[in-house]
Amino acid sequence: MTNLKLTRFAPTPSGFLHLGNVYSFIVTYHLSKKHQAKILLRIDDLDRERVKNRYIEDIFDTLNFLELPYDLGPKNLKDFKSSFSQSERMGQYAKALEILRQSKLLFACDCSRKKVEKMHPKGYYTGFCRNRKLPFDQNETSWRLKADMHQDISFKDLNEGHIVGKLPGILTDFIVRKKDGLPAYQLTSVVDDLYFGVDLVVRGKDLFGSTLAQVFLSEHLGPNAFAQNTFYHHYLLQDPNNQKLSKSAGATSIQFMRKSGKKKEDIYMMIGEWLGVKERIKSLEEFGRYV
Template sequence: MQQRALTRFAPTPSGFLHLGNIFSFAITNAIAHQSGAELLLRIDDLDRERMRPEYVNDIFETLHFLGIQWKRGPNDAADFEQHFSQLHRTTLYQEKLDQLHNKGLLFACNCSRTQLLADNKEGVYSGRCRHKQIPLNTPGVNLRIYTDDRTIKVNSCDGTQVNTTLHPSMKDFVVRKKDDMAAYQLASLADDIHFGVDLIVRGTDLWPSTLAQLYLADVLEEQTFQDTAFFHHALIPNSNGEKLSKSAGDTSIRFWREKGYAGQAVLSMLARHSGLEKEPASWEALCEAITHCSWFPR
Protein backbone atom coordinates (compact mmCIF):
# COMPACT_ATOMS: atom_id res chain seq x y z
CA MET A 1 0.00 0.00 0.00
CA GLN A 2 1.31 3.45 -0.93
CA GLN A 3 2.16 5.90 1.84
CA ARG A 4 -0.35 8.70 2.45
CA ALA A 5 -0.43 11.84 4.63
CA LEU A 6 -4.03 12.38 5.76
CA THR A 7 -7.43 10.72 5.68
CA ARG A 8 -10.67 11.56 7.45
CA PHE A 9 -13.82 10.54 9.23
CA ALA A 10 -16.53 12.76 7.70
CA PRO A 11 -19.89 12.14 9.42
CA THR A 12 -22.93 14.30 8.72
CA PRO A 13 -24.92 15.40 11.81
CA SER A 14 -28.29 14.54 10.30
CA GLY A 15 -28.95 11.54 12.55
CA PHE A 16 -27.36 9.34 15.20
CA LEU A 17 -24.28 7.36 14.17
CA HIS A 18 -25.05 3.71 13.40
CA LEU A 19 -23.11 0.47 12.93
CA GLY A 20 -22.49 1.23 9.27
CA ASN A 21 -20.79 4.52 10.13
CA ILE A 22 -18.52 2.81 12.66
CA PHE A 23 -17.70 0.04 10.19
CA SER A 24 -16.54 2.68 7.71
CA PHE A 25 -14.53 4.43 10.45
CA ALA A 26 -12.85 1.12 11.32
CA ILE A 27 -11.83 0.51 7.71
CA THR A 28 -10.57 4.09 7.45
CA ASN A 29 -8.56 3.66 10.65
CA ALA A 30 -7.08 0.38 9.43
CA ILE A 31 -6.05 1.78 6.05
CA ALA A 32 -4.66 4.91 7.72
CA HIS A 33 -2.48 2.74 9.95
CA GLN A 34 -1.22 0.70 6.99
CA SER A 35 -0.47 3.77 4.86
CA GLY A 36 0.93 6.00 7.63
CA ALA A 37 -1.84 8.59 7.23
CA GLU A 38 -3.05 10.76 10.10
CA LEU A 39 -6.78 10.88 10.90
CA LEU A 40 -8.87 14.04 10.66
CA LEU A 41 -12.38 14.35 12.11
CA ARG A 42 -14.34 16.48 9.64
CA ILE A 43 -18.03 16.99 10.42
CA ASP A 44 -20.11 18.06 7.40
CA ASP A 45 -22.81 20.39 8.75
CA LEU A 46 -23.80 22.53 5.74
CA ASP A 47 -27.22 20.87 5.54
CA ARG A 48 -28.73 23.20 8.14
CA GLU A 49 -32.26 21.85 7.70
CA ARG A 50 -31.30 18.39 8.96
CA MET A 51 -28.39 19.30 11.25
CA ARG A 52 -29.18 19.11 14.99
CA PRO A 53 -26.92 19.88 18.00
CA GLU A 54 -27.81 16.50 19.53
CA TYR A 55 -26.44 14.79 16.42
CA VAL A 56 -23.16 16.70 16.73
CA ASN A 57 -22.92 15.71 20.39
CA ASP A 58 -23.67 12.11 19.46
CA ILE A 59 -20.63 11.99 17.16
CA PHE A 60 -18.25 12.80 20.01
CA GLU A 61 -20.10 10.67 22.55
CA THR A 62 -20.04 7.65 20.23
CA LEU A 63 -16.37 8.03 19.29
CA HIS A 64 -15.34 8.29 22.95
CA PHE A 65 -17.66 5.44 23.95
CA LEU A 66 -15.98 3.09 21.45
CA GLY A 67 -12.44 4.30 22.12
CA ILE A 68 -11.97 5.80 18.66
CA GLN A 69 -9.18 8.37 18.42
CA TRP A 70 -8.25 10.95 15.79
CA LYS A 71 -5.21 13.17 15.34
CA ARG A 72 -6.66 16.38 13.86
CA GLY A 73 -9.95 18.23 14.06
CA PRO A 74 -12.29 19.31 16.88
CA ASN A 75 -11.95 17.92 20.40
CA ASP A 76 -15.62 18.30 21.29
CA ALA A 77 -18.87 19.88 20.12
CA ALA A 78 -17.97 23.35 21.42
CA ASP A 79 -14.58 23.26 19.68
CA PHE A 80 -16.32 22.14 16.49
CA GLU A 81 -18.82 25.00 16.51
CA GLN A 82 -16.18 27.62 17.30
CA HIS A 83 -13.44 26.51 14.92
CA PHE A 84 -14.33 23.64 12.58
CA SER A 85 -17.93 24.05 11.39
CA GLN A 86 -18.25 24.31 7.61
CA LEU A 87 -19.90 27.68 8.19
CA HIS A 88 -16.38 29.01 8.85
CA ARG A 89 -15.33 28.00 5.32
CA THR A 90 -18.12 29.51 3.21
CA THR A 91 -15.63 31.96 1.66
CA LEU A 92 -13.57 29.00 0.51
CA TYR A 93 -16.62 27.45 -1.18
CA GLN A 94 -17.53 30.74 -2.81
CA GLU A 95 -14.05 30.96 -4.30
CA LYS A 96 -14.59 27.60 -6.02
CA LEU A 97 -18.01 28.74 -7.27
CA ASP A 98 -16.46 31.93 -8.63
CA GLN A 99 -13.86 29.89 -10.51
CA LEU A 100 -16.60 27.79 -12.10
CA HIS A 101 -18.55 30.94 -12.96
CA ASN A 102 -15.50 32.54 -14.56
CA LYS A 103 -15.07 29.43 -16.71
CA GLY A 104 -18.69 29.74 -17.89
CA LEU A 105 -19.59 26.37 -16.40
CA LEU A 106 -22.61 27.29 -14.27
CA PHE A 107 -26.29 27.55 -15.07
CA ALA A 108 -29.32 28.26 -12.89
CA CYS A 109 -32.08 25.69 -12.42
CA ASN A 110 -35.48 26.40 -10.88
CA CYS A 111 -36.84 22.85 -11.17
CA SER A 112 -38.62 21.44 -8.15
CA ARG A 113 -38.00 17.90 -6.92
CA THR A 114 -41.50 17.03 -8.17
CA GLN A 115 -40.54 18.15 -11.68
CA LEU A 116 -37.28 16.18 -11.57
CA LEU A 117 -39.08 13.00 -10.53
CA ALA A 118 -41.70 13.56 -13.23
CA ASP A 119 -38.90 13.70 -15.82
CA ASN A 120 -37.10 10.68 -14.37
CA LYS A 121 -38.34 8.46 -11.54
CA GLU A 122 -34.78 8.10 -10.23
CA GLY A 123 -34.37 11.88 -10.10
CA VAL A 124 -31.67 11.93 -12.79
CA TYR A 125 -31.51 15.43 -14.20
CA SER A 126 -33.17 15.80 -17.61
CA GLY A 127 -31.42 19.04 -18.53
CA ARG A 128 -34.65 21.03 -18.74
CA CYS A 129 -32.98 24.28 -17.53
CA ARG A 130 -29.70 23.77 -19.38
CA HIS A 131 -30.52 26.27 -22.12
CA LYS A 132 -33.02 28.57 -20.40
CA GLN A 133 -30.32 31.10 -19.47
CA ILE A 134 -31.93 31.90 -16.13
CA PRO A 135 -29.82 34.62 -14.47
CA LEU A 136 -27.45 33.09 -11.92
CA ASN A 137 -28.45 35.67 -9.30
CA THR A 138 -32.13 34.69 -9.45
CA PRO A 139 -33.36 34.04 -5.88
CA GLY A 140 -34.20 30.48 -4.92
CA VAL A 141 -32.44 28.61 -7.74
CA ASN A 142 -29.91 25.80 -7.72
CA LEU A 143 -26.67 26.37 -9.55
CA ARG A 144 -25.62 23.40 -11.66
CA ILE A 145 -22.43 22.67 -13.55
CA TYR A 146 -22.48 21.86 -17.26
CA THR A 147 -21.01 18.35 -17.45
CA ASP A 148 -19.58 16.35 -20.34
CA ASP A 149 -18.27 12.83 -20.96
CA ARG A 150 -14.62 13.49 -20.16
CA THR A 151 -12.52 10.63 -18.77
CA ILE A 152 -12.20 10.55 -14.97
CA LYS A 153 -9.21 8.79 -13.41
CA VAL A 154 -9.72 7.18 -9.99
CA ASN A 155 -6.63 6.12 -8.05
CA SER A 156 -6.97 3.15 -5.70
CA CYS A 157 -5.09 2.45 -2.47
CA ASP A 158 -3.28 -0.49 -4.05
CA GLY A 159 -1.75 1.73 -6.72
CA THR A 160 -4.08 0.78 -9.57
CA GLN A 161 -6.16 3.26 -11.56
CA VAL A 162 -9.65 3.10 -13.05
CA ASN A 163 -10.61 5.24 -16.04
CA THR A 164 -14.32 5.97 -16.30
CA THR A 165 -16.86 8.73 -16.89
CA LEU A 166 -19.30 10.61 -14.70
CA HIS A 167 -22.12 8.49 -13.26
CA PRO A 168 -25.51 9.20 -14.96
CA SER A 169 -27.00 10.34 -11.64
CA MET A 170 -24.44 13.16 -11.57
CA LYS A 171 -25.28 14.72 -14.93
CA ASP A 172 -25.20 18.53 -14.49
CA PHE A 173 -25.01 18.06 -10.71
CA VAL A 174 -25.83 20.85 -8.25
CA VAL A 175 -22.90 22.84 -6.85
CA ARG A 176 -24.89 25.50 -4.98
CA LYS A 177 -28.28 24.87 -3.40
CA LYS A 178 -31.38 27.06 -3.37
CA ASP A 179 -30.49 28.27 0.15
CA ASP A 180 -27.24 29.70 -1.29
CA MET A 181 -25.18 27.08 0.56
CA ALA A 182 -22.53 25.12 -1.33
CA ALA A 183 -23.74 21.65 -2.28
CA TYR A 184 -22.05 18.54 -0.86
CA GLN A 185 -19.89 17.71 -3.87
CA LEU A 186 -18.27 21.15 -4.02
CA ALA A 187 -17.93 21.63 -0.25
CA SER A 188 -16.42 18.18 0.26
CA LEU A 189 -13.87 18.76 -2.49
CA ALA A 190 -12.94 22.20 -1.14
CA ASP A 191 -12.58 20.84 2.40
CA ASP A 192 -10.37 17.92 1.38
CA ILE A 193 -8.11 20.27 -0.57
CA HIS A 194 -8.07 22.75 2.34
CA PHE A 195 -7.03 20.15 4.92
CA GLY A 196 -4.65 18.27 2.61
CA VAL A 197 -6.55 14.97 2.52
CA ASP A 198 -4.96 12.50 0.08
CA LEU A 199 -6.73 9.27 1.12
CA ILE A 200 -10.52 8.84 1.12
CA VAL A 201 -12.38 5.76 2.36
CA ARG A 202 -16.13 5.57 1.78
CA GLY A 203 -18.95 3.17 0.97
CA THR A 204 -19.73 1.92 -2.52
CA ASP A 205 -22.91 4.03 -2.42
CA LEU A 206 -20.70 7.12 -2.70
CA TRP A 207 -18.96 6.04 -5.90
CA PRO A 208 -21.00 8.60 -7.92
CA SER A 209 -19.88 11.30 -5.45
CA THR A 210 -16.25 10.31 -5.91
CA LEU A 211 -16.63 10.75 -9.66
CA ALA A 212 -18.40 14.11 -9.26
CA GLN A 213 -15.67 15.43 -6.98
CA LEU A 214 -12.91 14.23 -9.26
CA TYR A 215 -14.78 15.84 -12.16
CA LEU A 216 -14.78 19.16 -10.27
CA ALA A 217 -11.10 18.75 -9.45
CA ASP A 218 -10.37 18.29 -13.14
CA VAL A 219 -12.25 21.37 -14.34
CA LEU A 220 -10.76 23.42 -11.47
CA GLU A 221 -7.27 22.06 -12.21
CA GLU A 222 -6.82 20.77 -8.65
CA GLN A 223 -4.14 18.16 -9.31
CA THR A 224 -3.52 17.26 -5.66
CA PHE A 225 -7.09 16.00 -5.30
CA GLN A 226 -6.87 14.11 -8.57
CA ASP A 227 -3.86 12.28 -7.08
CA THR A 228 -5.90 11.24 -4.01
CA ALA A 229 -6.26 7.50 -3.37
CA PHE A 230 -9.74 6.03 -2.83
CA PHE A 231 -11.15 2.86 -1.33
CA HIS A 232 -14.86 2.04 -1.63
CA HIS A 233 -16.07 -0.64 0.76
CA ALA A 234 -19.21 -2.75 0.84
CA LEU A 235 -22.04 -1.62 3.11
CA ILE A 236 -23.49 -3.39 6.14
CA PRO A 237 -27.15 -4.17 5.33
CA ASN A 238 -30.07 -4.13 7.74
CA SER A 239 -32.33 -7.14 8.35
CA ASN A 240 -34.13 -6.41 5.06
CA GLY A 241 -30.90 -6.33 3.09
CA GLU A 242 -31.08 -2.55 2.66
CA LYS A 243 -28.55 0.16 3.48
CA LEU A 244 -28.55 1.20 7.14
CA SER A 245 -29.99 4.66 7.76
CA LYS A 246 -29.40 7.11 10.57
CA SER A 247 -32.06 6.69 13.19
CA ALA A 248 -32.66 6.15 16.88
CA GLY A 249 -33.44 2.50 16.16
CA ASP A 250 -31.47 -0.58 17.08
CA THR A 251 -28.68 0.10 14.55
CA SER A 252 -27.69 3.38 16.22
CA ILE A 253 -24.85 3.27 18.72
CA ARG A 254 -26.84 5.63 20.94
CA PHE A 255 -29.59 3.00 21.28
CA TRP A 256 -27.18 0.39 22.64
CA ARG A 257 -25.34 2.88 24.81
CA GLU A 258 -28.59 3.89 26.50
CA LYS A 259 -29.45 0.21 26.95
CA GLY A 260 -26.36 -0.09 29.12
CA TYR A 261 -24.14 -1.99 26.70
CA ALA A 262 -20.38 -1.57 27.02
CA GLY A 263 -18.32 -0.34 24.09
CA GLN A 264 -16.71 -3.78 23.66
CA ALA A 265 -20.15 -5.40 23.32
CA VAL A 266 -21.09 -2.99 20.54
CA LEU A 267 -17.79 -3.64 18.75
CA SER A 268 -18.50 -7.38 18.97
CA MET A 269 -21.93 -6.77 17.48
CA LEU A 270 -20.32 -4.82 14.65
CA ALA A 271 -17.83 -7.63 14.02
CA ARG A 272 -20.68 -10.12 13.65
CA HIS A 273 -22.61 -7.81 11.31
CA SER A 274 -19.54 -7.35 9.11
CA GLY A 275 -18.69 -11.07 8.94
CA LEU A 276 -15.53 -11.06 11.06
CA GLU A 277 -14.76 -14.43 12.64
CA LYS A 278 -13.47 -13.18 16.00
CA GLU A 279 -15.09 -10.74 18.39
CA PRO A 280 -12.65 -7.88 19.13
CA ALA A 281 -11.81 -6.82 22.66
CA SER A 282 -11.09 -3.22 21.64
CA TRP A 283 -11.29 -0.71 18.81
CA GLU A 284 -7.66 -1.44 17.94
CA ALA A 285 -8.39 -5.18 17.77
CA LEU A 286 -11.35 -4.57 15.42
CA CYS A 287 -9.22 -2.47 13.07
CA GLU A 288 -6.45 -5.08 13.14
CA ALA A 289 -8.93 -7.84 12.28
CA ILE A 290 -10.13 -5.86 9.27
CA THR A 291 -6.60 -5.76 7.83
CA HIS A 292 -6.73 -9.57 7.48
CA CYS A 293 -9.95 -9.57 5.43
CA SER A 294 -9.56 -10.73 1.84
CA TRP A 295 -11.04 -7.51 0.47
CA PHE A 296 -8.67 -5.21 2.41
CA PRO A 297 -6.36 -3.26 0.03
CA ARG A 298 -2.72 -4.33 -0.01
Protein backbone atom coordinates in the same frame (compact mmCIF):
# COMPACT_ATOMS: atom_id res chain seq x y z
CA MET B 1 3.52 0.10 0.82
CA THR B 2 2.59 3.68 -0.07
CA ASN B 3 2.81 6.18 2.76
CA LEU B 4 0.05 8.78 2.81
CA LYS B 5 -0.33 11.93 4.90
CA LEU B 6 -3.92 12.44 5.92
CA THR B 7 -7.31 10.76 5.76
CA ARG B 8 -10.60 11.82 7.32
CA PHE B 9 -13.75 10.67 9.03
CA ALA B 10 -16.48 13.03 7.79
CA PRO B 11 -19.90 12.38 9.32
CA THR B 12 -22.93 14.57 8.66
CA PRO B 13 -24.71 15.32 11.97
CA SER B 14 -28.22 14.74 10.63
CA GLY B 15 -28.89 11.89 13.04
CA PHE B 16 -27.21 9.79 15.71
CA LEU B 17 -24.20 7.76 14.57
CA HIS B 18 -25.03 4.11 13.86
CA LEU B 19 -23.09 0.88 13.44
CA GLY B 20 -22.40 1.63 9.77
CA ASN B 21 -20.74 4.92 10.67
CA VAL B 22 -18.60 3.16 13.25
CA TYR B 23 -17.56 0.50 10.72
CA SER B 24 -16.49 3.27 8.32
CA PHE B 25 -14.32 4.74 11.06
CA ILE B 26 -12.85 1.32 11.83
CA VAL B 27 -11.82 0.92 8.18
CA THR B 28 -10.43 4.46 8.10
CA TYR B 29 -8.44 3.86 11.28
CA HIS B 30 -6.78 0.67 10.08
CA LEU B 31 -5.98 2.05 6.64
CA SER B 32 -4.41 5.10 8.28
CA LYS B 33 -2.21 2.79 10.37
CA LYS B 34 -1.15 0.74 7.38
CA HIS B 35 -0.20 3.83 5.38
CA GLN B 36 1.09 5.97 8.25
CA ALA B 37 -1.52 8.67 7.69
CA LYS B 38 -3.10 10.85 10.33
CA ILE B 39 -6.88 11.04 10.78
CA LEU B 40 -8.87 14.27 10.62
CA LEU B 41 -12.37 14.53 12.12
CA ARG B 42 -14.24 16.66 9.59
CA ILE B 43 -17.89 17.31 10.41
CA ASP B 44 -20.11 18.45 7.51
CA ASP B 45 -22.65 20.83 9.03
CA LEU B 46 -24.09 23.00 6.25
CA ASP B 47 -27.43 21.15 5.96
CA ARG B 48 -29.41 23.67 7.98
CA GLU B 49 -32.64 21.70 7.95
CA ARG B 50 -31.24 18.46 9.36
CA VAL B 51 -28.10 19.31 11.33
CA LYS B 52 -28.67 19.59 15.10
CA ASN B 53 -26.30 20.33 17.98
CA ARG B 54 -27.34 17.12 19.72
CA TYR B 55 -26.20 15.15 16.69
CA ILE B 56 -22.84 16.95 16.68
CA GLU B 57 -22.42 16.19 20.38
CA ASP B 58 -23.30 12.57 19.66
CA ILE B 59 -20.29 12.30 17.34
CA PHE B 60 -17.92 13.18 20.17
CA ASP B 61 -19.81 11.03 22.68
CA THR B 62 -19.71 8.00 20.38
CA LEU B 63 -16.06 8.33 19.46
CA ASN B 64 -15.13 8.74 23.13
CA PHE B 65 -17.31 5.81 24.25
CA LEU B 66 -15.82 3.45 21.64
CA GLU B 67 -12.33 4.91 22.11
CA LEU B 68 -12.00 5.69 18.41
CA PRO B 69 -8.96 7.98 18.09
CA TYR B 70 -8.22 10.76 15.64
CA ASP B 71 -5.31 13.16 15.32
CA LEU B 72 -6.75 16.44 14.04
CA GLY B 73 -10.03 18.28 14.33
CA PRO B 74 -12.41 19.46 17.07
CA LYS B 75 -12.55 17.85 20.50
CA ASN B 76 -16.04 18.96 21.51
CA LEU B 77 -19.05 20.99 20.33
CA LYS B 78 -17.63 24.32 21.50
CA ASP B 79 -14.30 23.69 19.78
CA PHE B 80 -16.12 22.67 16.59
CA LYS B 81 -18.35 25.75 16.55
CA SER B 82 -15.48 28.14 17.16
CA SER B 83 -12.87 26.75 14.79
CA PHE B 84 -13.97 23.85 12.57
CA SER B 85 -17.52 24.47 11.33
CA GLN B 86 -17.92 24.63 7.57
CA SER B 87 -19.28 28.14 8.05
CA GLU B 88 -15.64 29.10 8.75
CA ARG B 89 -14.77 28.14 5.17
CA MET B 90 -17.53 29.95 3.28
CA GLY B 91 -14.93 32.14 1.61
CA GLN B 92 -13.19 29.07 0.21
CA TYR B 93 -16.46 27.73 -1.23
CA ALA B 94 -17.30 31.14 -2.72
CA LYS B 95 -13.92 31.24 -4.49
CA ALA B 96 -14.49 27.80 -5.98
CA LEU B 97 -17.96 28.75 -7.20
CA GLU B 98 -16.63 31.93 -8.78
CA ILE B 99 -13.92 29.98 -10.65
CA LEU B 100 -16.60 27.67 -12.07
CA ARG B 101 -18.85 30.60 -12.95
CA GLN B 102 -16.09 32.53 -14.70
CA SER B 103 -15.24 29.40 -16.69
CA LYS B 104 -18.81 29.30 -18.06
CA LEU B 105 -19.28 25.82 -16.61
CA LEU B 106 -22.33 26.64 -14.51
CA PHE B 107 -25.96 27.33 -15.26
CA ALA B 108 -28.85 28.36 -13.05
CA CYS B 109 -31.76 25.97 -12.62
CA ASP B 110 -35.17 26.49 -11.03
CA CYS B 111 -36.40 22.90 -11.42
CA SER B 112 -37.93 21.39 -8.32
CA ARG B 113 -37.10 17.86 -7.23
CA LYS B 114 -40.60 16.75 -8.23
CA LYS B 115 -40.18 18.27 -11.68
CA VAL B 116 -36.85 16.47 -12.20
CA GLU B 117 -38.40 13.18 -11.13
CA LYS B 118 -41.26 13.65 -13.60
CA MET B 119 -38.91 14.39 -16.52
CA HIS B 120 -37.04 11.08 -16.27
CA PRO B 121 -38.22 7.65 -15.07
CA LYS B 122 -35.11 7.26 -12.89
CA GLY B 123 -35.05 10.84 -11.65
CA TYR B 124 -32.03 11.86 -13.73
CA TYR B 125 -31.67 15.51 -14.60
CA THR B 126 -32.35 16.00 -18.33
CA GLY B 127 -30.61 19.36 -18.83
CA PHE B 128 -33.89 21.29 -18.94
CA CYS B 129 -32.35 24.61 -17.83
CA ARG B 130 -29.00 24.36 -19.60
CA ASN B 131 -29.94 26.78 -22.36
CA ARG B 132 -32.57 28.88 -20.59
CA LYS B 133 -29.92 31.37 -19.38
CA LEU B 134 -31.64 32.05 -16.07
CA PRO B 135 -29.96 34.77 -13.97
CA PHE B 136 -27.62 33.35 -11.34
CA ASP B 137 -29.02 35.75 -8.74
CA GLN B 138 -32.65 34.76 -9.33
CA ASN B 139 -34.45 33.59 -6.21
CA GLU B 140 -35.04 29.86 -5.72
CA THR B 141 -32.44 28.76 -8.25
CA SER B 142 -29.65 26.26 -7.79
CA TRP B 143 -26.37 26.28 -9.70
CA ARG B 144 -25.54 23.17 -11.70
CA LEU B 145 -22.23 22.10 -13.21
CA LYS B 146 -22.32 21.01 -16.84
CA ALA B 147 -21.44 17.34 -16.53
CA ASP B 148 -22.78 14.38 -18.50
CA MET B 149 -22.52 10.60 -18.30
CA HIS B 150 -20.25 10.13 -21.32
CA GLN B 151 -16.93 11.59 -20.20
CA ASP B 152 -14.25 9.25 -18.84
CA ILE B 153 -13.07 10.11 -15.33
CA SER B 154 -10.08 8.41 -13.76
CA PHE B 155 -8.73 8.08 -10.24
CA LYS B 156 -6.40 5.89 -8.16
CA ASP B 157 -7.97 3.18 -6.02
CA LEU B 158 -6.02 1.83 -3.06
CA ASN B 159 -6.72 -1.80 -3.96
CA GLU B 160 -7.51 -1.82 -7.66
CA GLY B 161 -5.08 0.77 -8.97
CA HIS B 162 -6.11 3.02 -11.87
CA ILE B 163 -9.88 3.14 -12.37
CA VAL B 164 -11.76 4.78 -15.23
CA GLY B 165 -15.48 5.40 -14.90
CA LYS B 166 -18.35 7.63 -15.98
CA LEU B 167 -20.75 9.70 -13.92
CA PRO B 168 -23.90 7.82 -12.93
CA GLY B 169 -27.06 9.26 -14.43
CA ILE B 170 -28.28 10.57 -11.10
CA LEU B 171 -25.27 12.92 -11.01
CA THR B 172 -25.73 14.40 -14.48
CA ASP B 173 -25.31 18.20 -14.20
CA PHE B 174 -25.01 17.87 -10.42
CA ILE B 175 -25.74 20.80 -8.11
CA VAL B 176 -22.83 22.80 -6.67
CA ARG B 177 -24.89 25.57 -5.03
CA LYS B 178 -28.31 24.90 -3.54
CA LYS B 179 -31.43 27.05 -3.80
CA ASP B 180 -30.82 28.42 -0.30
CA GLY B 181 -27.51 29.88 -1.53
CA LEU B 182 -25.32 27.43 0.34
CA PRO B 183 -22.66 25.35 -1.41
CA ALA B 184 -23.67 21.74 -2.05
CA TYR B 185 -21.99 18.58 -0.77
CA GLN B 186 -19.91 17.70 -3.84
CA LEU B 187 -18.27 21.12 -3.85
CA THR B 188 -17.72 21.45 -0.09
CA SER B 189 -16.23 17.97 0.12
CA VAL B 190 -13.63 18.75 -2.55
CA VAL B 191 -12.80 22.17 -1.13
CA ASP B 192 -12.51 20.82 2.42
CA ASP B 193 -10.24 17.95 1.43
CA LEU B 194 -8.00 20.38 -0.44
CA TYR B 195 -8.06 22.86 2.44
CA PHE B 196 -6.94 20.29 5.02
CA GLY B 197 -4.54 18.43 2.71
CA VAL B 198 -6.37 15.09 2.66
CA ASP B 199 -4.75 12.59 0.27
CA LEU B 200 -6.58 9.37 1.27
CA VAL B 201 -10.37 9.44 0.92
CA VAL B 202 -12.16 6.49 2.56
CA ARG B 203 -15.89 6.13 1.94
CA GLY B 204 -18.60 3.54 1.34
CA LYS B 205 -19.26 1.95 -2.03
CA ASP B 206 -22.54 3.89 -2.16
CA LEU B 207 -20.44 7.03 -2.71
CA PHE B 208 -18.48 5.70 -5.68
CA GLY B 209 -20.42 8.08 -7.92
CA SER B 210 -19.49 10.99 -5.66
CA THR B 211 -15.82 10.14 -6.14
CA LEU B 212 -16.26 10.42 -9.90
CA ALA B 213 -18.20 13.67 -9.55
CA GLN B 214 -15.64 15.19 -7.21
CA VAL B 215 -12.66 14.26 -9.35
CA PHE B 216 -14.44 15.76 -12.36
CA LEU B 217 -15.26 18.91 -10.36
CA SER B 218 -11.72 19.31 -9.01
CA GLU B 219 -10.29 19.37 -12.52
CA HIS B 220 -12.19 22.61 -13.18
CA LEU B 221 -11.11 24.45 -10.01
CA GLY B 222 -7.70 25.56 -11.17
CA PRO B 223 -4.40 23.85 -10.25
CA ASN B 224 -4.86 21.38 -7.37
CA ALA B 225 -3.90 17.84 -6.40
CA PHE B 226 -7.34 16.36 -5.66
CA ALA B 227 -7.40 14.09 -8.71
CA GLN B 228 -4.09 12.58 -7.53
CA ASN B 229 -5.61 11.48 -4.22
CA THR B 230 -5.94 7.82 -3.32
CA PHE B 231 -9.49 6.51 -2.80
CA TYR B 232 -10.89 3.48 -1.01
CA HIS B 233 -14.53 2.36 -1.18
CA HIS B 234 -15.46 -0.08 1.56
CA TYR B 235 -18.39 -2.47 1.66
CA LEU B 236 -21.48 -1.22 3.48
CA LEU B 237 -22.38 -2.81 6.77
CA GLN B 238 -25.80 -4.45 6.51
CA ASP B 239 -28.12 -5.81 9.16
CA PRO B 240 -29.01 -9.53 9.36
CA ASN B 241 -31.82 -8.87 6.84
CA ASN B 242 -29.27 -7.48 4.35
CA GLN B 243 -30.64 -3.97 4.71
CA LYS B 244 -28.40 -0.90 4.54
CA LEU B 245 -28.21 0.96 7.84
CA SER B 246 -29.54 4.50 8.09
CA LYS B 247 -29.76 7.23 10.70
CA SER B 248 -33.54 6.92 10.69
CA ALA B 249 -33.22 3.36 12.01
CA GLY B 250 -32.76 4.23 15.65
CA ALA B 251 -32.18 0.67 16.85
CA THR B 252 -28.72 0.62 15.21
CA SER B 253 -27.64 3.97 16.69
CA ILE B 254 -24.85 3.80 19.24
CA GLN B 255 -26.82 6.09 21.52
CA PHE B 256 -29.77 3.64 21.59
CA MET B 257 -27.45 0.72 22.30
CA ARG B 258 -25.72 2.54 25.13
CA LYS B 259 -29.07 3.35 26.72
CA SER B 260 -29.96 -0.33 26.33
CA GLY B 261 -26.91 -1.28 28.38
CA LYS B 262 -24.55 -2.28 25.58
CA LYS B 263 -20.85 -1.93 26.31
CA LYS B 264 -18.07 -1.04 23.92
CA GLU B 265 -17.15 -4.70 23.47
CA ASP B 266 -20.77 -5.62 22.66
CA ILE B 267 -20.87 -3.12 19.83
CA TYR B 268 -17.61 -4.32 18.32
CA MET B 269 -18.84 -7.93 18.53
CA MET B 270 -22.07 -7.01 16.76
CA ILE B 271 -20.19 -5.32 13.92
CA GLY B 272 -17.97 -8.37 13.58
CA GLU B 273 -20.96 -10.70 13.49
CA TRP B 274 -22.71 -8.61 10.82
CA LEU B 275 -19.52 -8.71 8.76
CA GLY B 276 -19.62 -12.49 8.94
CA VAL B 277 -16.42 -12.78 10.99
CA LYS B 278 -16.36 -16.09 12.85
CA GLU B 279 -14.19 -15.04 15.79
CA ARG B 280 -15.53 -12.74 18.51
CA ILE B 281 -14.06 -9.29 17.97
CA LYS B 282 -14.08 -7.15 21.10
CA SER B 283 -11.77 -4.25 20.28
CA LEU B 284 -10.86 -1.77 17.55
CA GLU B 285 -7.43 -3.31 17.05
CA GLU B 286 -8.80 -6.81 16.40
CA PHE B 287 -10.44 -5.61 13.16
CA GLY B 288 -7.00 -5.00 11.61
CA ARG B 289 -6.76 -8.39 9.87
CA TYR B 290 -10.14 -7.86 8.15
CA VAL B 291 -9.45 -4.45 6.60
